[in-house]
Amino acid sequence: MPPGLPRDVPVRGETLDATARRVLRNSVSVHEQYLEQLYTLNVPEVANRWSIIVGYIALVSSTTGPVASDAITWSPTEALTHIGESDRMVIDYAVVRLRAKLGYTNIAFHLLPPTFTLTELQNAYETILARRLDKRNFRRRMIASGILDETSDKRRDGSHRPAALYRFRADLDTATYLTPHWSDPADGANTT
Amino acid sequence: MPPGLPRDVPVRGETLDATARRVLRNSVSVHEQYLEQLYTLNVPEVANRWSIIVGYIALVSSTTGPVASDAITWSPTEALTHIGESDRMVIDYAVVRLRAKLGYTNIAFHLLPPTFTLTELQNAYETILARRLDKRNFRRRMIASGILDETSDKRRDGSHRPAALYRFRADLDTATYLTPHWSDPADGANTT
DNA sequence: ACAAAAGTGTTCATTCTACACCCATGA
DNA sequence: TCATGGGTGTAGAATGAACACTTTTGT
Numbered sequence: 001m002p003p004g005l006p007r008d009v010p011v012r013g014e015t016l017d018a019t020a021r022r023v024l025r026n027s028v029s030v031h032e033q034y035l036e037q038l039y040t041l042n043v044p045e046v047a048n049r050w051s052i053i054v055g056y057i058a059l060v061s062s063t064t065g066p067v068a069s070d071a072i073t074w075s076p077t078e079a080l081t082h083i084g085e086s087d088r089m090v091i092d093y094a095v096v097r098l099r100a101k102l103g104y105t106n107i108a109f110h111l112l113p114p115t116f117t118l119t120e121l122q123n124a125y126e127t128i129l130a131r132r133l134d135k136r137n138f139r140r141r142m143i144a145s146g147i148l149d150e151t152s153d154k155r156r157d158g159s160h161r162p163a164a165l166y167r168f169r170a171d172l173d174t175a176t177y178l179t180p181h182w183s184d185p186a187d188g189a190n191t192t
Numbered sequence: 193m194p195p196g197l198p199r200d201v202p203v204r205g206e207t208l209d210a211t212a213r214r215v216l217r218n219s220v221s222v223h224e225q226y227l228e229q230l231y232t233l234n235v236p237e238v239a240n241r242w243s244i245i246v247g248y249i250a251l252v253s254s255t256t257g258p259v260a261s262d263a264i265t266w267s268p269t270e271a272l273t274h275i276g277e278s279d280r281m282v283i284d285y286a287v288v289r290l291r292a293k294l295g296y297t298n299i300a301f302h303l304l305p306p307t308f309t310l311t312e313l314q315n316a317y318e319t320i321l322a323r324r325l326d327k328r329n330f331r332r333r334m335i336a337s338g339i340l341d342e343t344s345d346k347r348r349d350g351s352h353r354p355a356a357l358y359r360f361r362a363d364l365d366t367a368t369y370l371t372p373h374w375s376d377p378a379d380g381a382n383t384t
Numbered sequence: 385a386c387a388a389a390a391g392t393g394t395t396c397a398t399t400c401t402a403c404a405c406c407c408a409t410g411a
Numbered sequence: 412t413c414a415t416g417g418g419t420g421t422a423g424a425a426t427g428a429a430c431a432c433t434t435t436t437g438t
Binding site for chain 4: 134136137141156158159160161162
C-alpha cells in the first residue's frame, strides 16, 4: 500500500458514508465497523484539479477480520512517517476525538469482543488514553454508568480467579450518547 | 432571499473556509466573524448532479454589521419553516455544537461587544442555553475560569449601581480551548 | 502452598448547587 | 426615599482521587 491514508473518489449516487465504507473495505478487507465523519479539508491542487477530502474515522473490532489479538494494541501514530501533512492532521484530530468520545459514548464496544472482562475493558481505555487508570475507580464508574450488562459466564484463563464476563447493553445503538462516565483530566481539551 | 440556508459553489483554488466566508458575506453583508466547519453531507441528486454540502457555522457580533441590538437575541430555530430537511439537520446540529462549545471555549466573545458586563455575558449564555442560570454561581465560575479581564471602567445606564466592564483576555485566540468553565447538566449530550 | 489476576470500601479533597440580602445610583 | 439592577458568601451534597488487602483458581 502506498504511504498515506487510503482514499478514493466517490461513485455516482453513492452516499459519503458508503464511499467511506467502500474505501475501508478495499484497504483493510473489513466491513461492518463503526464509522464517523471527521472533517472536510482542502488539499493543494495537483494536476490542475481542485479537490477536497472528507475524512472519516473507523473502529475495527479486533475479533472480526484480519486483526487477531487478545489485547488491544495501539500503533503509535507518531511512528507513521512518510505520510502527508494533511494525513497527519487528520490522524491527530481523530485521536483527540476518539479519546473524548470514550468518555461519554459506548464506542469502546467496537474495540472489544462481544463479551469481555472488566480488566480487558480497562486495558482498552488505558491504551487509547495512553495512561494508567485506577482499577477500583474504573470498575465502579463503569458499573455505575449503566452501559454494561453482566453475563452469568466467567472466563477461566490461567491459575487464578476467573473473571466475570460483561457485554455492552444490547439496547444501545452503536455510538449512544450517555451521561459522562469518564472524564480525562489529562488532556483537558474537549471534542471538536 | 429564497428559503433555506445560503449556499454557493466554490471557486477554483478557493479554500473551503474562504468559500464559506464569501457565502456569508454575500448573504448577510458581514465579514470577519467566527467560522467553524460543521459537517459534510450528501444531498439528493437534482438535475442529474451528484453533490455534497459542507456546512459551516458562523457567529456574528451584534455590534459590527447590520445586526444592531444591545441584547443578544436568539431567533428560535423552530420558527424557521419552509426549509429543507438537510438544512434543518444542519441547524439543529449547529445549536448542539454551539451550546457545548460555550462550556469550554471563549466563543461567546463573538456574540458580545468588545467590553461587556457580567450580566450581559450571563444573558448571552442563558439565551443560547435556553435556561436560567444562577447569578452568583455564574459570576464565580466565569471569574475563576480566567478568560476575562476586568477593565477599570464601569457602565452607567439607568438609576442603579453601575456595572463593572470586562473584556475577554486579549492573548487568547478566537476559539481557544480552556479548562471547562461551564458544564450544562441540562442536555448532558456533549459535542460530536 | 504459592503465584497470579480478580475483586472489593473508605477517607479526604474538591466541586457543584441552592439560596437572600446589601450596595450604588438616578430620578 | 425609592426603585432598579449590581454585587457578594456559605453550608450541604455530590463527585473525584488515592490507596491495600482478600478471594479464587491452577499447578
